Amino acid sequence: MFNGTPLMIQGTHSDAGKSAVVTALCRIFAREGYKTAPFKSQNMALNSYITRDGKEIGRAQGVQAEAAGVVATTDMNPILIKPTGDDHSQIVVHGSPYRNMKAGVYRQDFYELGLQIITESYRRLKKEFECIVIEGAGSPAEVNLNDRELVNMRIARLTNAPVILVGDIEKGGVFASLVGTLQLLEEEDRKRVIGVVINKFRGDVSLLEPGLKWFEAYTGLPVLGVIPYVSGLHIEAEDSVVLDSYSKEKDGTKELDIAVIRFPYISNFTDMDPLFSEEDCHVRYVQKAEELGKPDLVILPGSKNTLSDLRFLHESGLANRIQTLVELGTNLIGICGGYQMLGEVVVDEYEVESSLKVGPGLDLIPMKTHMAKEKKTVLSEGMLAFNGKQFLMKGYEIHMGVTTVSDRKDVMPFVVLRDRTDGVQIGNIIGTYFHGIFHNDSFREELVNTLRLKKGLSPIINRSSFDRKREESFDRLADVVSSHLSMDRIKEKMVEFQRLNNKEVGEAHGEKV
Template sequence: MAKALPIMFQGTNSDVGKSVVVTAFCRIFAQDGYKTAPFKSQNMALNSYITIDRKEIGRAQGVQAEAAGITATTDMNPILIKPNRDHESQIVVHGKPYKNMEAGAYRQEFFQTGIRLIQESLSVLFENYERLVIEGAGSPAEINLNDRELVNMRVARMANAPVILIGDIEKGGVFASLVGTLQLLEPEDRDRVIGVIINKFRGDLQLLEPGLTWFEEYTGKKVLGVIPYMENLNIDAEDSVILQQYTSAPNSEKELDIAVIRYPRISNFTDVDPFSFEPDCHVRFITGPEQLGQPDLVILPGSKNTIDDLYFLKNSGLAQKIIEMYAKKTSVIFGICGGYQMLGREVQDPFAIESLHQKIEGLRLLPIQTTITKEKTTVLSAGILHLYGKSFPVNGYEIHMGETITTGECEGLIETKEKLDGGKTADEKVIGTYFHGIFHNDEFRKELLNQLRKAKGMAPIQTRVSFNQLREEAFNRLADHIRSHVNVDYIEQKMKEFQTRVNGC
């Protein structure tokens, strides 16, 4: 197989849509018959994805691999940074915890190791794929960091990749951010930029055209496309910045109200994505007791630091509010991973793996106790979930550094080949599990929502969405959208020309 042709997407800043555009090009190249892989050398994210060999990578790269129709590997994201407390992060190398490091130490001590890891992964991907779609992070114009950065122009140089710069017009000042970024690049890096894309456009394109003409004349760089904003795109978000789009207030037009606790170290919040596509559900993220109201379902999601986030619940008043809510039996309380641990009697961290606090009392809604361990569990899981007198085959994935034991009478929730996962109260008003992705199981989600409807005296909904089908449709819809608004043929032409130029052929 010929060496892969690379293309790299960088942004003027975070949250300009790099991950989504990379996902689109993974699907586009795959549709065009090329064996395609995504790559992000270094990802900082608390949303993880478990590979088939039980390794952990950034969720965005896993989703991009799905869009490309391939199996994700750790070479697609060899370095994952997971913040676990102020100024400190867990460094994950090829899917396994390496060590906890402060930012300064990581920058000084890890740099050469990072270079080696990136080179090795690029070599593997170049030899095994025909197209390589590379994603940067933040901005390539962070001049205070560029001497030791591991994710933008240094990676473009290592991969001999042409670069497309993405600007977000929704934030305002898109021409200033694009021009300013280009001006701050070193000349050799500026030459790598084959054009720019303006993303998240709303409005009349004719009003933008004078600016596009000015930009091309002023910078000499081609505008490769203006992408209109896409509503209801069913593709996992990488960054918790996306949570700013959610309201904390109930919506009276929706029959079911779902409140998700947004603690400071929230992780894998995409677990709740399927509810956003159900016609009767309103999903909101809350940070204080005054926002809680009377939801039908309260979800305690995953956490990168269970103890510190449990302190947040207690100090904010949310813990007491949730306990009072259970006493009234008006809501179902559902904990996932770290949220499941919080529902128990106590969480201990004797080795200070995640927190400086060695232990904390939990919400005491389930008779379980958790000890944070040095070894991380990362596994794709499957089993039979028992709830409401019925059984449901379910799939999910686990990412946790903790072992949970039952300390009293507690019915297990999911029966797997290896163990009994999770737990529930006798009245099934408190439910917990280590299974991320539990709500992505259509039949179980349908039953859960219909039980919530039944508790309110409403008729069940017999036909609900197929979330996996929605994802496939979303990949194709996104690819069609990008093809319609971006000059894909020009980009492919430039990819080939660039390789000819850099190889001197």
Template structure:
């Protein structure tokens, strides 16, 4: 096997299972190395996620790699995540190759037919990064000990061998059984790969590390692999994560029972781009609830229909659960309704998919709250968008975000647009913001617009306006630094730097 080399030194982070904390640990390393003056890039050869990130040149990658690039202080590139798999909810996934849709494939077809093409794409992207940066921090996926998949995997030890990277293995102690999972993973690896693991990290620890020390000593003696550190659980970390991690933040009912504004998010099974909601969760006057059926909806002040990878499937779900009828009745009574991307499409009259781009459902009625008909197109629109919104009664606000969608919305009758983005009218808005539909993701990350919109709801409730206090970009920068300092305090960085020097 030919090993890919370049000026960049590779360091790989793998985990004992999904959600072990690999993404956040890679984010921390990227920030630490960048603060030391290194030109560092993240890399994940293959990511499966519905939470995507659009690069400045309009290409789609996994959101985790975009966030890691931000932490490293470099511009996100499609080469940082050459393969993105987006599950569509019908036993298929859309394969995004080098930032653009390749085709929809079932798992077995992907495994059998895509392997060589995927390996080529990964090799090309890594080679480009290896000649541009000083260090590449690589993130694996799932577990390297999936023995039923390892003969054709593209993201763990196969990649480590391809680029000759030392591996740090991360285990999550919060789930329990961390020593069993670490030892079991090592024992299931072939000898060549086992020797490639140069250290382990125990993540999400709660308690007195002195009580853990006998286990650490035993592990090092039993396996011969050093423990590089034990990272305590870091609470309230406001850094975008992968989809399932974001859901955990909303798993116990509302986020703020004392909030003046009750916001219900329709949590259909193909919910995507979860981080669109996060800034609202951080506002002092908002209570966010995830709603899966009509009996949970109640009488919120605002309803959000979030994005989805399969609009027809999501629409069918809210019909079957009784949510659709209830949403329409609440909107007619004055409840604010906000649809983002697929949620915008669901607010319209009809959804057409004659070429079965997203699903086998070729036509479906929407909620009919906006005079819009959506037709799915084979060509996906991915673009970074900037402009402003002037549809609210309390003033105009600058906007920036990104669009990523297969559908095109045709407006059937004159209606106020939501925004001017990249010089063109975008979205729909009724009654000064009562019903809004837009393709713009990250719309609530815009501080002025978010506060103006919420103050409109406050005014409708007879409550006084609140001045803007939350600044998302400043908060993110502080959180990257907080994470980096936290990891530095609990990891033997001297040994980590030794791994890089050996490389």
């Protein structure tokens, strides 16, 4: 039935649930036997995913590929924009840094090249896959940007994809946002919308029925489904706005308190997801010194602008508070940019991340970091010695820093790879360039049980595999979405658009269709 057939999911705003719906559809179509690929032409995100060939794409597309049971490639997200400041971003093309650009310059000078890159990527996917689920970004009704946008209706027209518009009822005003978005679309684009989906619904759907009937009568479009809020999913979020929903305060019902510092330019915060899955761990994101308290573990996550985030630590008072906690014996882990902050100084003489050039670190580890011109992106694997035990450690690296650690007897490497070492262990501090360390079940269990023993609690043995929980989450999400969407109607529209496209192509070539 499908032959390179697209379906596009757009939303009324960011965090409407587009990524989750695309993830669900990738799993649904894959379970039906279709070779399925996700596609997001241009993604703005600080959460990255490393492909098997060591390239960098948006994490959501990597996760969606996993849900579809296929290997992620850069064609699934050919352009990745990683903000480094209020008006600057690093532009990543096919998994490698292209250049740092201002928003206005990118919009003016990159559009034609970007469109060419996107078109070529999509054509390759179309040849290889039976079904392509496309994700938009933000809203298609951003009228100030639509003349040169590369991710919403421009892509729907390029791929001749039918569009489903997703609205988030949890934020309120869902009918207003859906109707308003539709009215701001060009007529050609409005005709491409085959229906809408209301997402994250809680409660009795019968109370929503009058609104659904009104919407369909007013717009002439069907409501293709009302998807209930699905809690407890272990699927990575992409947009950092999700962090606003996380707690800042300690949860007294959980035995372990883990505080993650929320930098202004936090990246790859999905590193923490496996800790959220542990029933005895309360993970909270902290932005102020007075919020930190006395946690059992402090984590400094990745950063897209290490020097700016270091300055944030010092100016907010968090730096002094963290140093005091470490002296009192609190465990501290720094990952990637957070690892760089643990040293004596960070130097960015080439201004690859910011114009600050140099800044003092937390001075907790005898090491220095210099930002290089080339970014390292690689899947990594090595052996870790922790608490007298050996663990296989798998992860990925995305960094432009080169860190030199002083040769001292009390400083041990974190991971030993075949040709090098990574990171450090010194007392109650761990620093590493490895992302994904908590996704390693054996190490995570040992670490969490170490925190438990430190508090006089008994260890919990044979904790659940996080990968197994993710797979179960993919299936549970797919089950919920498929049971609440008019899948037959959606597939009919996909085939209808494909048939019309084939007819237009044939007529353009003078063929009889």
